[in-house]
Amino acid sequence: MTVPAVNQDLATDEGLRARRGAASRPSDVRLQSRSSELGDFLRSRRDRLTPEAAGVISYGRRRVPGLRREELAQLAGVSITYLTRLEQGQSRNASDAVLAGLARALRLDDDERAHLHALAHAEPTLRSRPVRPETPRxxxxxxxxxxxxxxxxxxxxxxxxxxxxxxxxxxxxxxxxxxxxxxxxxxxxxxxxxxxxxxxxxxxxxxxxxxxxxxxxxxxxxxxxxxxxxxxxxxxxxxxxxxxxxxxxxxxxxxxxxxxxxxxxxxxxxxxxxxxxxxxxxxxxxxxxxxxxxxxxxxxxxxxxxxxxx
The missing domain is CATH 3.30.450.180 (Beta-Lactamase)
Structure with a gap:
């Protein structure tokens, strides 16, 4: 297996198919950037939240199970262009105000809010550098x-x-x-x-x-x-x-x-x-x-x- 680079996260082809609703099967492993991981998390939470739970009035036939991107943008108070950039991994270091708006709109619990902030502000730190086997005290x-x-x-x-x-x-x-x-x-x-x-x-x-x-x-x-x-x-x-x-x-x-x-x-x-x-x-x-x-x-x-x- 190829050794992944530092400051990258991992997803599987199987996982990508599962998120799209396709049949699941273990497959090759590929890497995603941290910003892409943030986008995946936002999309997964948007897909999970129904319009009824979010207080959105839905008209016509829906092609997605959860919120549309424009609906989340409106609920969170951000532009659809910026939300699109976040979900596509094209924007990093979202402000705390934006993250708070997204967390509120997506009905995130405390653990999910903390995870959202960790993904959005994933900067190298002293405690995240060790890659050798851990030494117990x-x-x-x-x-x-x-x-x-x-x-x-x-x-x-x-x-x-x-x-x-x-x-x-x-x-x-x-x-x-x-x-x-x-x-x-x-x-x-x-x-x-x-x-x-x-x-x-x-x-x-x-x-x-x-x-x-x-x-x-x-x-x-x-x-x-x-x-x-x-x-x-x-x-x-x-x-x-x-x-x-x-x-x-x-x-x-x-x-x-x-x-x-x-x-x-x-x-x-x-x-x-x-x-x-x-x-x-x-x-x-x-x-x-x-x-x-x-x-x-x-x-x-x-x-x-x-x-x-x-």
């Missing part, structure tokens, strides 16, 4: 190992596993070598495993929802680190091997995952409903702790105790 690794009662992982910005405690290893990847995170060249990656590893896919009782959330989270994080070429490699690899990933990536959904519940079916202890929390480390380099807990006295807590004793 020793103190963070010690913290993970010191937590004995709950499954805990240290993740890199794009979900590489940098460290895990024994309970986390047994929970999410008991079929892998416990020392796998120490291999900088072949660390487990939770996104790759979710789509390409049958053991991981079988772990989730609602795989489709879990996978969609993981892809939306990856898109959100990718916009935060626009100069890290590893995201292009990761997306290209998984898109080529997984039509499901290519389909979900083409939706341009974004979500900042901080907490929630995961519904698992562990091969040794059965069903587990585990609450998770994502704790971002203060250095702002994308590394974070992922912790799992179960309500006290619940069947899931008993399941974790069984897993801990195994």
């Amino acid at each position: 020793p103190g963070a690794v010690q913290l993970v190992r010191a937590i004995a009662e709950g499954p805990t992982l240290l993740l890199g910005r794009f979900n590489d596993v940098l460290a895990w405690n024994p309970l986390a290893h047994g929970l999410v990847a008991g079929h892998l070598d416990p020392d796998a995170p120490a291999d900088r060249g072949a660390r487990p990656n939770l996104i790759r495993m979710l789509f390409l590893d049958p053991h991981t896919r079988a772990l989730y009782r609602d795989w489709e929802s879990e996978a969609a959330l993981a892809v939306a989270s990856l898109r959100y994080v990718a916009a935060e680190f626009p100069d890290d070429v590893r995201i292009a490699h990761l997306v290209g690899e998984i898109s080529t091997d997984s039509p499901d990933f290519a389909r979900m990536w083409a939706r341009h959904s974004v979500r900042l995952c901080t907490s929630g519940t995961k519904l698992l079916h562990h091969p040794s202890v059965g069903d587990l409903d585990l609450d998770y929390e994502v704790l971002h480390l203060p250095q702002g380099d994308g590394q974070r702790l992922l912790t799992f807990t179960a309500p006290r006295g619940s069947a899931s807590e008993a399941g974790l105790r069984l897993l801990h004793a195994a």
Whole structure:
């Protein structure tokens, strides 16, 4: 696979067909500029929003499922010429006022608004330059190992596993070598495993929802680190091997995952409903702790105790 250049993002031919409503099939990978990524995101949100939801009175037969470009321009208070340039990737550095108008008109939620600003102002920064394998901080690794009662992982910005405690290893990847995170060249990656590893896919009782959330989270994080070429490699690899990933990536959904519940079916202890929390480390380099807990006295807590004793 061709190595993509820094400050570029990746889409698949399959993804382009999916956005046009055509039959999906994994195909060759091609690169898009950051401004083109912004245009794709705007078009995907415009296609999603119905005239009724936007408060637009529609006349005659419509050829598009969502808003027409001129309708969005009017709602956002921008010229159709400027909106066309944004959607075609011909204009960069849109003002905050323009972005606010577009976000309001498109009914974007908080995560989508943050993603829109990240795409529109994707300038190189110190925190977005590293392209080498990430190095976990020793103190963070010690913290993970010191937590004995709950499954805990240290993740890199794009979900590489940098460290895990024994309970986390047994929970999410008991079929892998416990020392796998120490291999900088072949660390487990939770996104790759979710789509390409049958053991991981079988772990989730609602795989489709879990996978969609993981892809939306990856898109959100990718916009935060626009100069890290590893995201292009990761997306290209998984898109080529997984039509499901290519389909979900083409939706341009974004979500900042901080907490929630995961519904698992562990091969040794059965069903587990585990609450998770994502704790971002203060250095702002994308590394974070992922912790799992179960309500006290619940069947899931008993399941974790069984897993801990195994």
